[in-house]
Amino acid sequence: MIEVKALSKQFGAQMAVNNLSLKVDRGQFCMLVGTSGCGKSTTLRMINRLIEPSGGQILINNQDVTSLPPEQLRRRIGYVIQGVGLFPHRSIHQNIATVPRLLGWKKADIDARVTELLTLFKLDAATFAGKYPHQLSGGEQQRVGVARALAARPELLLMDEPFGALDPLTRELLQDELLRVQKLLGITIIMVTHDLEEAMKMADVIAVMDKGELLQLDTPETLLRHPREGFVQSLVGGMDRSLHLLAIKPVSQVMTPLSLQQQQQPSPSPAPTIEANANLRDAMALLIWEQAEQLQVVDADGTPIGRVTMHDLLQQGARA
Numbered sequence: 115m116i117e118v119k120a121l122s123k124q125f126g127a128q129m130a131v132n133n134l135s136l137k138v139d140r141g142q143f144c145m146l147v148g149t150s151g152c153g154k155s156t157t158l159r160m161i162n163r164l165i166e167p168s169g170g171q172i173l174i175n176n177q178d179v180t181s182l183p184p185e186q187l188r189r190r191i192g193y194v195i196q197g198v199g200l201f202p203h204r205s206i207h208q209n210i211a212t213v214p215r216l217l218g219w220k221k222a223d224i225d226a227r228v229t230e231l232l233t234l235f236k237l238d239a240a241t242f243a244g245k246y247p248h249q250l251s252g253g254e255q256q257r258v259g260v261a262r263a264l265a266a267r268p269e270l271l272l273m274d275e276p277f278g279a280l281d282p283l284t285r286e287l288l289q290d291e292l293l294r295v296q297k298l299l300g301i302t303i304i305m306v307t308h309d310l311e312e313a314m315k316m317a318d319v320i321a322v323m324d325k326g327e328l329l330q331l332d333t334p335e336t337l338l339r340h341p342r343e344g345f346v347q348s349l350v351g352g353m354d355r356s357l358h359l360l361a362i363k364p365v366s367q368v369m370t371p372l373s374l375q376q377q378q379q380p381s382p383s384p385a386p387t388i389e390a391n392a393n394l395r396d397a398m399a400l401l402i403w404e405q406a407e408q409l410q411v412v413d414a415d416g417t418p419i420g421r422v423t424m425h426d427l428l429q430q431g432a433r434a
């Protein structure tokens with residue numbers, strides 16, 4: 115979907131991005147992580163040509179981005195930044211409608227799209243469409259920011275620390291919503307974050323950068339189990355690696371399913387319950403809290419569908 119080849123950006127004597135190559139498939143979620151100043155934002159801004167590269171090439175669906183005028187390119191690429199950047203004197207409807215209007219969509223199509231996106235992000239269209247940004251909470255503004263970026267059905271969404279300014283609870287809620295919407299729409303996302311936990315939770319692939327260079331591009335599990343020596347190892351290789359490994363897997367992947375017969379019989383000694391889509395770290399925390407040896411796994415309706423034991427979790431979090 116997107117291929118970056120030997121991309122570089124030099125500011126004066128400094129190489130902000132140095133010979134970076136990276137491929138992200140359609141529908142994948144790629145996270146860029148690394149310490150402050152390692153070139154993450156510059157990389158994103160070269161992809162949508164807010165910054166022109168000093169060298170290298172960027173292809174989107176095999177098309178070189180320099181072959182398109184920047185404005186036309188940016189209409190095909192959604193861009194969300196920290197602090198949202200909503201237009202303060204335009205209503206929420208007008209904000210979300212910005213790019214479709216520039217593209218000359220019919221009014222009825224724009225109205226339908228605005229309602230669809232607000233609903234997708236669980237904002238009641240009748241209540242929110244006519245409001246102005248200052249009348250919304252930070253979390254609501256951030257949802258509108260993402261909705262606006264998605265309005266014209268872009269092929270690619272670039273996000274630069276979109277949840278950086280939010281409190282931890284709102285941040286987690288928006289992470290879950292973004293993942294849901296991404297899976298629903300099958301959109302390709304490249305997102306910058308400082309937060310390794312956020313990267314582990316959301317990414318299909320994580321790109322670790324340092325001093326302008328890409329050091330490793332791998333799935334969260336491979337990155338945790340086989341980090342390259344040096345910077346990547348120091349970034350992910352701490353004692354809590356086992357907990358990160360637990361956090362990236364849902365209980366459903368590890369549980370022992372109940373047979374139909376077992377499902378219909380009440381368990382003789384009821385174990386604490388956990389939902390199948392909870393992650394293994396939450397399961398571990400519950401086991402410790404309840405001093406239990408196993409948990410009963412339930413589906414969204416509360417029907418028992420399996421069980422997971424402390425032994426299962428110890429295996430999953432262990433060095434391979």
Ligand SMILES: Nc1ncnc2c1ncn2[C@@H]1O[C@H](COP(=O)(O)OP(=O)(O)OP(=O)(O)O)[C@@H](O)[C@H]1O
Nearest residue numbers: 125128130148149150151152153154155156157308
């Ligand atoms: N317009 C510019 N002119 C000169 N130097 C710049 C410019 N933009 C970025 N830089 C420098 O390039 C380097 C990379 O910056 P960039 O913003 O890409 O880093 P980052 O990894 O996104 O950092 P952070 O996580 O702090 O946002 C930094 O040293 C920065 O000071």
